[in-house]
Amino acid sequence: MSxxxxxxxxxxxxxxxxxxxxxxxLAAVGSICCVLxxxxxxxxxxxxxxxxGVPKTDPRTANASRGRDAAFDWAILGNSRSxxxxxxxxxxxxxxxxxxxxxxxTGPREQxxxxxxxxxxxxxxxxxLVIGVDAKxxxxxxxxxSPTPFPDWLYAADWPSYAxxxxxxxxxxxxxxxxxxxxxxxQAARRDGYxxxxxxxxxxxxxxxxxxxxxxxxxxRIDSQEAGERGQFPAIEAARKFLASLPERSMxxxxxxxxxxxxxxxxxxxxxxxxKACKQDFAEMSGQRRRTALVDxxxxxxxxxxxxxFWDAIHYRSRLAEIIEKRIAVEIDATGH
Amino acid sequence: xxxxxxxxxxxxxxxxxxIYWCLAGRENARxxxxxxxxxxxxxxxxxxxxPLLVLSLGANWLAAGVFARADRDLTELxxxxxxxxxxxxxxxxxxxxxxxxxxxxxxxxxxSAIGGNLSVLAFYKYLAFFAATLNQTIGSxxxxxxxELPLGISFFTFHHIIYWVDLQRGQAPFxxxxxxxxxxxxxxxxxxxxxxxxxxxxxxxRLDPWRDGWDERLGRGITLFSIGLAKKAFLAxxxxxxxxxxxxxxxxxxxxxxxxxxxxxxxxxxxxxxxxGYSDMAIGLALMLGMVLPLNFDIxxxxxxxxxxxxxxxxxxxxxxxxxxxxxxxxxxxxPTRQMFALAATMALGGLWxxxxxxxxxxxxxxxxxLAVCALWQRCLPPLPRxxxxxxxxxxxxxxxxxxxxxxxxxxxxxLAGMSGAGGLGxxxxxxxxVIAAAVALLGPSSVQASATMAPRATxxxxxxxxxxxxxxxxxxxxxxxxxxxx
Numbered sequence: 001m002s003x004x005x006x007x008x009x010x011x012x013x014x015x016x017x018x019x020x021x022x023x024x025x026l027a028a029v030g031s032i033c034c035v036l037x038x039x040x041x042x043x044x045x046x047x048x049x050x051x052x053g054v055p056k057t058d059p060r061t062a063n064a065s066r067g068r069d070a071a072f073d074w075a076i077l078g079n080s081r082s083x084x085x086x087x088x089x090x091x092x093x094x095x096x097x098x099x100x101x102x103x104x105x106t107g108p109r110e111q112x113x114x115x116x117x118x119x120x121x122x123x124x125x126x127x128x129l130v131i132g133v134d135a136k137x138x139x140x141x142x143x144x145x146s147p148t149p150f151p152d153w154l155y156a157a158d159w160p161s162y163a164x165x166x167x168x169x170x171x172x173x174x175x176x177x178x179x180x181x182x183x184x185x186x187q188a189a190r191r192d193g194y195x196x197x198x199x200x201x202x203x204x205x206x207x208x209x210x211x212x213x214x215x216x217x218x219x220x221r222i223d224s225q226e227a228g229e230r231g232q233f234p235a236i237e238a239a240r241k242f243l244a245s246l247p248e249r250s251m252x253x254x255x256x257x258x259x260x261x262x263x264x265x266x267x268x269x270x271x272x273x274x275x276k277a278c279k280q281d282f283a284e285m286s287g288q289r290r291r292t293a294l295v296d297x298x299x300x301x302x303x304x305x306x307x308x309x310f311w312d313a314i315h316y317r318s319r320l321a322e323i324i325e326k327r328i329a330v331e332i333d334a335t336g337h
Numbered sequence: 338x339x340x341x342x343x344x345x346x347x348x349x350x351x352x353x354x355x356i357y358w359c360l361a362g363r364e365n366a367r368x369x370x371x372x373x374x375x376x377x378x379x380x381x382x383x384x385x386x387x388p389l390l391v392l393s394l395g396a397n398w399l400a401a402g403v404f405a406r407a408d409r410d411l412t413e414l415x416x417x418x419x420x421x422x423x424x425x426x427x428x429x430x431x432x433x434x435x436x437x438x439x440x441x442x443x444x445x446x447x448x449s450a451i452g453g454n455l456s457v458l459a460f461y462k463y464l465a466f467f468a469a470t471l472n473q474t475i476g477s478x479x480x481x482x483x484x485e486l487p488l489g490i491s492f493f494t495f496h497h498i499i500y501w502v503d504l505q506r507g508q509a510p511f512x513x514x515x516x517x518x519x520x521x522x523x524x525x526x527x528x529x530x531x532x533x534x535x536x537x538x539x540x541x542x543r544l545d546p547w548r549d550g551w552d553e554r555l556g557r558g559i560t561l562f563s564i565g566l567a568k569k570a571f572l573a574x575x576x577x578x579x580x581x582x583x584x585x586x587x588x589x590x591x592x593x594x595x596x597x598x599x600x601x602x603x604x605x606x607x608x609x610x611x612x613x614g615y616s617d618m619a620i621g622l623a624l625m626l627g628m629v630l631p632l633n634f635d636i637x638x639x640x641x642x643x644x645x646x647x648x649x650x651x652x653x654x655x656x657x658x659x660x661x662x663x664x665x666x667x668x669x670x671x672x673p674t675r676q677m678f679a680l681a682a683t684m685a686l687g688g689l690w691x692x693x694x695x696x697x698x699x700x701x702x703x704x705x706x707x708l709a710v711c712a713l714w715q716r717c718l719p720p721l722p723r724x725x726x727x728x729x730x731x732x733x734x735x736x737x738x739x740x741x742x743x744x745x746x747x748x749x750x751x752x753l754a755g756m757s758g759a760g761g762l763g764x765x766x767x768x769x770x771x772v773i774a775a776a777v778a779l780l781g782p783s784s785v786q787a788s789a790t791m792a793p794r795a796t797x798x799x800x801x802x803x804x805x806x807x808x809x810x811x812x813x814x815x816x817x818x819x820x821x822x823x824x
Contacts, residue, residue: 012793013552019798020559027806167343168814 068121078132108235128251138278405511466693558624565617588748593763597755
């Protein structure tokens, strides 16, 4: 015990404690204020510098900037299965200014957070949303968190959650990168959010077949505990509330993403009944709101049976993306854009 | 709650320590407040485990009360059987008989209590392991779903056992509930030690935190906490990424020699900085409350033989194993054969304490055999040159960590095969953090030594503050749990 209390002169230790407290408070408050002011993710909160976008980073965080970017009035939401829908091609087809807010590995919960974020920041200027739908929407646990981490704090409505969430190492790195961006250096993230996973890859029949067989087996497994009946899909209820909060002029197109035919639930399996009930709920929800459409590619068809349309059982190729985009344009025209 | 988490550093610690100091003049309120705050600290992780902690605490304290009353009850009983008029004639005989009966009764109570504590530990930690082992060896078909392991159960069970052995030996009194509760749940030490004898810590509870030297204790405690946090956030967690990746690959894919050694060394330094960092934080927090906990690490990777390593690594567990297992098993007083057996058995049990798996038992046995060889060598042969002894000790310890970390014998085999060069030379991979960690672990002073000899300069205060603030950003995104929480 004596090794810790050797000094009898208390003055220096009181000064030590005073210095510690002063530096700790100054450093903590100073660093968080600096980070908030630089606004590395370009969320628009507390920002004192002009908006110059966001340094190149993961779409989970970069989409905070894209989602509020006034240069766009249409947004594409979904996960990697909607990633190949091109903002540029859709813009040409429809005439709007599209941004892709797709994030690989996310589910309905995270996609609805992004949708709300975009809607809140665009208000009445939001022309519309294209929302990719996959099997996760049609499960009883459809609003559960995705296994990959998602920065809820970045999109939080309350500023303490946001400020506390900013206390992380990545934020410091992003702050440095943002300062470089403000100074005219560094690389900014792509503004329209499009990330073409086909880029630099060559499609190979044998490789695609092997991947399709592997991933199809995983995809079709929805057990009876996960399967739901009509009215048992929380994500659809959450989407219904979200639609009610949107301006009347904003269009919404739900797109059931295509999967390879072998990945569809076989008839009689719990997944098939769940899927059917889910589609009925979606149709009902779409029917209840004007300027809302439903595009369904989650079905057995020639497109779903052609391996040339897919990289694996759940990720389609650009050739199929272009077909889907044309169909989306037709639906938007038909719904009164 | 983790020491390396924002809620702990920004809210719990400042709040609890401040209130504790405000209550300094009122001993009862101060200590009961610390008991309740410690239970809240424990329950923050998983509130479902609080009833077990409180139940175990209450049951042990009540049993200790029965133990303490054993003498008095038997004396009263004897007075009723032998009336006072023949007291003079019977007194000698009666005293001996009462003493014998009292001893027997106390032994029964103490052994039952220790057995009860070990049974609870066995239920949560070892039941599934024992069932699986039986199924494999005799072909039985026991289905045991592993219970979720309550955090810190190994540590608070050992604290109960330390108290019972000391009580039985006459080295501990019967404490009031407040003091016994705080001995078990005190938040700096409840989750992963240091293991502390009740007679070392309980008398400190009553000391006024404002007593002479309060500011020095507070200052050194803050410094020690910042050193521990830096070890955890900047070194252990960085090394964990490499170690986790390579050990996950072992057993599933062949590893090259340099890759496997990178995994082994990364884990060796990760576990050192993780656990010694935790211990520094625990000792620092206790100092901030005016209490001094025992040293737990003393530059272990500088040891020149295995005995010295265990006098420097997890020192409080080594003392526990020595005093409560090794010596009762015969220790070094009953000849070399008995000593070899005692060493192997003690370390195998020590291995099993760390985790319910054969890799842990083998790791313990390996160290037991190593200690036995070391003891024989020191009896019969001249000492090795210090550099050679240091190198051999380090390689032995590092190879042992493979068994400790691997999880399965297959993964351990994969790692050892890779380290032996069976998979080719390959590339080392990430090395910068490893070099810094090795330099700190091998060349630097121990954290406790550094904080105890540090002069109270404003520069050090500023460094401690900046380290803590920077570490907040490092742990903000979610750090790794402390390795020893799983034990």
